[in-house]
Amino acid sequence: SDARLGRITKAETTCNYCAVGCRFELYGKDGDVLGVRPADPEATPANDFSTCVKGKFGYDFVDSDDRLTTPLIREGDEFREASWEEAYDRIYEELSEIQREHGDDSVAVTSSSKCTNEENFLNQKFARQVLHTPHVDNCARLCHSSTVTGLKQTVGFGAMTNRINEDIGETDCYLITGSNTTEGHPVLATRIKQNVRDGADLFVFEPREIGMAEHATQYTRTKPGEDIAWLNGMVRHIIEEDLHDTEFIEERTKHFDDVKEKVEPFTPEKVEELSGVSPEELKNAAETIAKADTCIFGWAMGMTQHAHGTRNVLAITNLALVTGNLGKPGAGLSPFRGQNNVQGGGGDMGPAPHNLPGYQDPTDDEVADKFERVWGERPPQETGLRLPEQYEAMTDGEIRGMFIMGENPVLSEPDIREAEHAIQELDFLAVQDIFLTETAEFADVVLPAASAAEKYGTFTNTERRVQMVRPAVEPPGEAKTDLRILCDLAQRFGYDWDYTSPADVMDEISQLVPIYGGITYDRLESTPEGLQWPCEEEDDPGTPFLYEEEFNFDDGLARFVPADYAGPVEMPDEEFPLMLTSGRVLYHWHTGTMTRRTQVSMDHVPESFVTIHPEMAEQLGVKDDEYVRVTSRRGDIVVKADVHEMSDPGVVFIPMHFAQGAINELTQHELDPDSYIPEYKVTSVRIEPVGPD
Numbered sequence: 001s002d003a004r005l006g007r008i009t010k011a012e013t014t015c016n017y018c019a020v021g022c023r024f025e026l027y028g029k030d031g032d033v034l035g036v037r038p039a040d041p042e043a044t045p046a047n048d049f050s051t052c053v054k055g056k057f058g059y060d061f062v063d064s065d066d067r068l069t070t071p072l073i074r075e076g077d078e079f080r081e082a083s084w085e086e087a088y089d090r091i092y093e094e095l096s097e098i099q100r101e102h103g104d105d106s107v108a109v110t111s112s113s114k115c116t117n118e119e120n121f122l123n124q125k126f127a128r129q130v131l132h133t134p135h136v137d138n139c140a141r142l143c144h145s146s147t148v149t150g151l152k153q154t155v156g157f158g159a160m161t162n163r164i165n166e167d168i169g170e171t172d173c174y175l176i177t178g179s180n181t182t183e184g185h186p187v188l189a190t191r192i193k194q195n196v197r198d199g200a201d202l203f204v205f206e207p208r209e210i211g212m213a214e215h216a217t218q219y220t221r222t223k224p225g226e227d228i229a230w231l232n233g234m235v236r237h238i239i240e241e242d243l244h245d246t247e248f249i250e251e252r253t254k255h256f257d258d259v260k261e262k263v264e265p266f267t268p269e270k271v272e273e274l275s276g277v278s279p280e281e282l283k284n285a286a287e288t289i290a291k292a293d294t295c296i297f298g299w300a301m302g303m304t305q306h307a308h309g310t311r312n313v314l315a316i317t318n319l320a321l322v323t324g325n326l327g328k329p330g331a332g333l334s335p336f337r338g339q340n341n342v343q344g345g346g347g348d349m350g351p352a353p354h355n356l357p358g359y360q361d362p363t364d365d366e367v368a369d370k371f372e373r374v375w376g377e378r379p380p381q382e383t384g385l386r387l388p389e390q391y392e393a394m395t396d397g398e399i400r401g402m403f404i405m406g407e408n409p410v411l412s413e414p415d416i417r418e419a420e421h422a423i424q425e426l427d428f429l430a431v432q433d434i435f436l437t438e439t440a441e442f443a444d445v446v447l448p449a450a451s452a453a454e455k456y457g458t459f460t461n462t463e464r465r466v467q468m469v470r471p472a473v474e475p476p477g478e479a480k481t482d483l484r485i486l487c488d489l490a491q492r493f494g495y496d497w498d499y500t501s502p503a504d505v506m507d508e509i510s511q512l513v514p515i516y517g518g519i520t521y522d523r524l525e526s527t528p529e530g531l532q533w534p535c536e537e538e539d540d541p542g543t544p545f546l547y548e549e550e551f552n553f554d555d556g557l558a559r560f561v562p563a564d565y566a567g568p569v570e571m572p573d574e575e576f577p578l579m580l581t582s583g584r585v586l587y588h589w590h591t592g593t594m595t596r597r598t599q600v601s602m603d604h605v606p607e608s609f610v611t612i613h614p615e616m617a618e619q620l621g622v623k624d625d626e627y628v629r630v631t632s633r634r635g636d637i638v639v640k641a642d643v644h645e646m647s648d649p650g651v652v653f654i655p656m657h658f659a660q661g662a663i664n665e666l667t668q669h670e671l672d673p674d675s676y677i678p679e680y681k682v683t684s685v686r687i688e689p690v691g692p693d
């Protein structure tokens with residue numbers, strides 16, 4: 001470990017929860033994480049001294065008794081302990097056998113945004129070079145794939161354009177939508193609240209009156225899934241009032257007229273009818289945003305997780321372009337990415353069926369030549385199946401073997417009964433994780449992995465900042481880092497991967513990924529604030545905000561792309577009269593594998609719940625804290641009622657973190673045609689009381 005003080009170890013590292021990328025010192029002793037303390041402010045560009053409750057107290061899971069400590073092999077309904085050699089042999093034999101019989105692309109690989117950049121790079125290399133399959137994907141498909149697809153079409157890079165501290169922290173105005181920032185990205189929310197106290201305007205457009213609404217200049221309640229209407233309406237109003245930035249539009253963009261024409265039908269009256277946003281609120285927000293010197297447009301999964309998620313992103317991008325809020329300090333498009341390393345591991349490192357590392361096209365010959373020169377073998381030159389398509393292919397028997405690193409699809413896929421069914425159809429499943437997750441329960445072989453507190457590597461936070469991760473404790477039992485496991489497995493398949501450290505992997509990344517071309521461990525160790533990509537050469541200081549000179553296209557111009565109107569796929573009806581939406585709570589994290597094993601999280605929010613408006617609760621005969629059955633067209637769950645006025649009476653909310661009362665028993669498969677993100681955010685349901693507990 002980094003530095004030894006007696007038996008106490010200390011590591012300056014990066015938080016393993018959200019993508020704000022807070023940094024701190026992590027202390028450990030004999031395998032237990034003792035706690036965190038603020039690190040040198042130079043090394044904490046996103047958070048200074050702050051951390052949220054998860055960063056500060058969320059490390060109990062590291063020494064949980066539930067940690068996997070040896071490989072496991074299934075025997076009938078049970079698992080038995082096995083040696084690493086036996087586990088590797090089994091994976092090699094089973095996957096090879098499936099591929100011999102059914103072809104290379106009968107197996108698929110899942111990577112993990114929780115793991116380091118280096119591990120994700122090797123995961124996709126394992127899929128492409130070792131298994132020769134194009135089917136590799138990760139959970140970024142399920143959270144911000146529509147952000148990436150939308151931003152690539154309009155501005156060029158699928159990433160936040162600006163910095164957290166200097167831009168989000170110092171802008172004149174915010175439009176925040178589809179993000180419960182105080183609970184999902186708490187330290188980022190603190191920055192925004194401070195700046196609002198200092199005079200910045202904050203517009204929050206949300207179906208639920210979330211914490212940020214309290215601090216807003218204007219909180220506007222929207223109908224779930226109707227964001228294109230009010231975003232297009234704002235663009236229309238700004239143009240009509242001649243408040244658009246003509247100089248920026250003329251010099252730095254193209255296709256403005258297409259958007260101008262497409263937003264024409266979105267009059268304030270039409271917007272109100274579709275989205276519930278009143279003409280006064282629409283005009284006030286649009287005019288304030290257009291007149292502000294700088295504005296930050298922030299969003300998260302409330303915008304992205306729709307069957308029209310990409311169009312939502314196009315619509316918000318058009319608003320940023322029409323007001324000239326790109327390429328300058330204090331302004332920008334700010335997708336708040338979810339997991340610690342979803343920007344880097346889930347995106348930049350290319351564990352995705354249509355992207356090689358660095359968002360390079362696998363079907364491009366020059367790109368394939370470059371990878372062949374370094375790997376000695378060409379990666380498959382085709383686009384593989386996206387995660388939801390893989391589950392369909394599993395049901396159809398086209399994908400028969402799967403290797404999952406650090407993901408829990410049995411809770412995170414939409415309509416999880418279907419996902420479970422698909423997983424059970426597999427001939428062979430190997431899962432590599434820190435716990436026996438709901439998904440690992442279905443595996444044939446389970447490999448015990450190291451947590452982020454137990455390894456070296458890098459994470460890239462939501463502002464494109466590549467930061468060091470360092471170990472404070474040793475992995476438990478025989479657990480190994482994902483990086484080591486992947487190298488051992490590649491070895492077992494006959495590939496001599498001779499990386500001796502994550503630094504060696506980063507050397508290969510910088511060789512193959514132009515936006516990481518100047519990033520090395522030597523530089524990262526001597527640059528406490530990390531490096532923001534694009535960082536293309538050894539002496540490139542990195543890029544704090546994007547598009548100062550040009551957008552990421554050959555002609556340097558941003559593209560206006562019209563966002564055609566679409567609303568929710570399922571609308572309430574007689575049988576399912578309520579609209580269910582989902583989200584996070586401060587104390588928990590994603591499918592809860594870590595926070596459900598963390599004391600402070602379970603003390604505050606021990607189980608799933610459904611928030612119901614008091615009027616609706618009365619109508620349904622439901623009392624606070626009593627159990628209710630929530631039923632959709634896919635299934636039903638029983639959860640506690642939380643009677644609380646946060647939304648319209650017809651809208652209810654369930655958090656996404658629990659295995660008991662899992663919201664994805666209810667959600668649907670409907671996919672965004674551009675990004676393949678599922679429509680998680682709007683589901684029609686009915687609720688009935690089941691009586692006191």
Ligand code: SF4
Nearest residue numbers: 015017018022052055
């Ligand atoms: Fe960790 Fe995010 Fe909390 Fe920071 S805000 S401590 S990165 S969970």
